[in-house]
Amino acid sequence: MNDDAIINDPLSLSPDTTLQSAVEAYAQAEALFNSIGDGAIATDEFGHITKINHVALDLLGYKESDALGRWFPRVIVAFEEGGEKLDMIDRGFTQAFLTGKPVTQKVWYRRKDDTLMPVSSTISPLVLSGRPIGAIAIFRDISREYEIDRMKSDFISLASHQLRTPLSAIKTYSHMLLDGFMGPISPTQKKSLKTIVSASNRMNELISTLLNVSRIESGNVIVSPKNVNLNHLADEIVRELHLAIKTKHINLHVHAPKKPVIIQADNLITKEILINLLSNAVKYSPDGGDVTITVQPRKSTVIISVSDTGLGIPKASQPQIFTKFYRASNVVRRETTGTGLGLYLVKGLIDALGGKIWFESIENHGSTFYVRLPRTYTAKKTNTTNGLTSLDKHNSSSRKL
Numbered sequence: 111m112n113d114d115a116i117i118n119d120p121l122s123l124s125p126d127t128t129l130q131s132a133v134e135a136y137a138q139a140e141a142l143f144n145s146i147g148d149g150a151i152a153t154d155e156f157g158h159i160t161k162i163n164h165v166a167l168d169l170l171g172y173k174e175s176d177a178l179g180r181w182f183p184r185v186i187v188a189f190e191e192g193g194e195k196l197d198m199i200d201r202g203f204t205q206a207f208l209t210g211k212p213v214t215q216k217v218w219y220r221r222k223d224d225t226l227m228p229v230s231s232t233i234s235p236l237v238l239s240g241r242p243i244g245a246i247a248i249f250r251d252i253s254r255e256y257e258i259d260r261m262k263s264d265f266i267s268l269a270s271h272q273l274r275t276p277l278s279a280i281k282t283y284s285h286m287l288l289d290g291f292m293g294p295i296s297p298t299q300k301k302s303l304k305t306i307v308s309a310s311n312r313m314n315e316l317i318s319t320l321l322n323v324s325r326i327e328s329g330n331v332i333v334s335p336k337n338v339n340l341n342h343l344a345d346e347i348v349r350e351l352h353l354a355i356k357t358k359h360i361n362l363h364v365h366a367p368k369k370p371v372i373i374q375a376d377n378l379i380t381k382e383i384l385i386n387l388l389s390n391a392v393k394y395s396p397d398g399g400d401v402t403i404t405v406q407p408r409k410s411t412v413i414i415s416v417s418d419t420g421l422g423i424p425k426a427s428q429p430q431i432f433t434k435f436y437r438a439s440n441v442v443r444r445e446t447t448g449t450g451l452g453l454y455l456v457k458g459l460i461d462a463l464g465g466k467i468w469f470e471s472i473e474n475h476g477s478t479f480y481v482r483l484p485r486t487y488t489a490k491k492t493n494t495t496n497g498l499t500s501l502d503k504h505n506s507s508s509r510k511l
């Protein structure tokens with residue numbers, strides 16, 4: 111028998127040696143637990159805290175006696191971004207026990223002094239022979255990242271506002287020159303002025319997107335629910351994008367019930383969502399491609415889909431498609447214009463309306479994006495804070511596809 115076999119098979123050891131190994135393993139685990147640089151909390155299978163390291167105690171402001179033996183969710187109270195207490199079912203702790211898998215969340219933990227601290231926490235269930243025997247929560251204070259993120263959003267918002275004023279001067283004077291208010295212009299000058307106007311329209315659109323992204327990120331978008339007639343809205347977005355549709359010889363089909371489909375939502379937000387999806391469908395379609403908008407009313411929801419026969423999204427890119435600034439490799443290669451912000455914004459807006467978005471796509475065959483919106487809007491609690499603004503309006507007809 112070689113040395114490896116002796117170490118790998120504890121049953122081959124004498125009882126004394128087995129006990130010694132178990133004690134050593136325990137001491138090692140204990141040392142490891144206490145030396146973790148992040149907060150660490152262990153629980154038994156009922157969720158009672160069995161161990162808590164110094165970092166966790168420091169971060170939460172607790173003494174060991176405040177936590178040991180107590181039920182984890184009672185000691186570690188978690189809140190959502192907007193200050194709403196997280197429902198028990200949504201807590202990483204519950205999800206980890208229910209699914210048997212580690213769950214990572216960004217939430218706010220309440221300290222002993224009642225202040226809130228943003229944390230990134232991962233809760234892993236401990237499973238032995240298929241049976242949960244406890245859980246380990248590891249969490250990190252992300253106040254600094256949070257603050258940097260907030261400063262970034264504030265900066266984007268401020269910079270975008272400041273860019274608007276000089277841009278509108280450029281647009282106004284270019285239009286005046288184009289329209290001959292300052293004397294006759296030659297065809298070459300006219301061509302250059304048209305390029306300036308179209309570039310400043312594009313810049314205006316980018317500023318709107320950046321402003322809306324920063325509003326979404328800071329939870330500052332107000333939803334003004336009204337009755338939105340989806341049949342009219344579909345016609346409106348098609349009208350607004352008619353130039354691009356015509357230029358690319360797209361065969362556009364709209365399938366909507368004859369009877370108007372009316373939902374309670376914010377008109378501007380719903381329009382922004384659909385314009386983004388339709389302009390993507392057109393942009394990523396070949397000349398002469400087919401694009402179909404379908405409106406399907408369900409009992410308490412409506413499903414709107416925008417489908418194309420275009421480039422499609424490579425399988426490897428699909429998980430990242432709603433990530434900020436992400437553009438799939440197949441479109442980057444073709445150098446079509448784009449920022450990778452549209453779908454990120456669309457997802458945030460759909461969340462604000464209480465809806466869902468998903469898609470199906472096959473590279474080189476096409477994509478279908480589905481949006482499910484509730485027929486009746488229910489306000490999210492985070493939408494009731496002060497300082498909210500409505501969405502910045504794109505000048506959609508100027509979209510360069």
Ligand code: ADP
Nearest residue numbers: 390391394422437438441448449450451452453
């Ligand atoms: P972009 O400004 O690049 O269009 P979006 O956020 O709107 O940004 O979309 C992100 C990426 O998703 C795009 O760059 C593209 O790779 C992919 N995508 C979105 N819609 C489609 C579509 N209809 N067909 C193919 N790819 C798409």
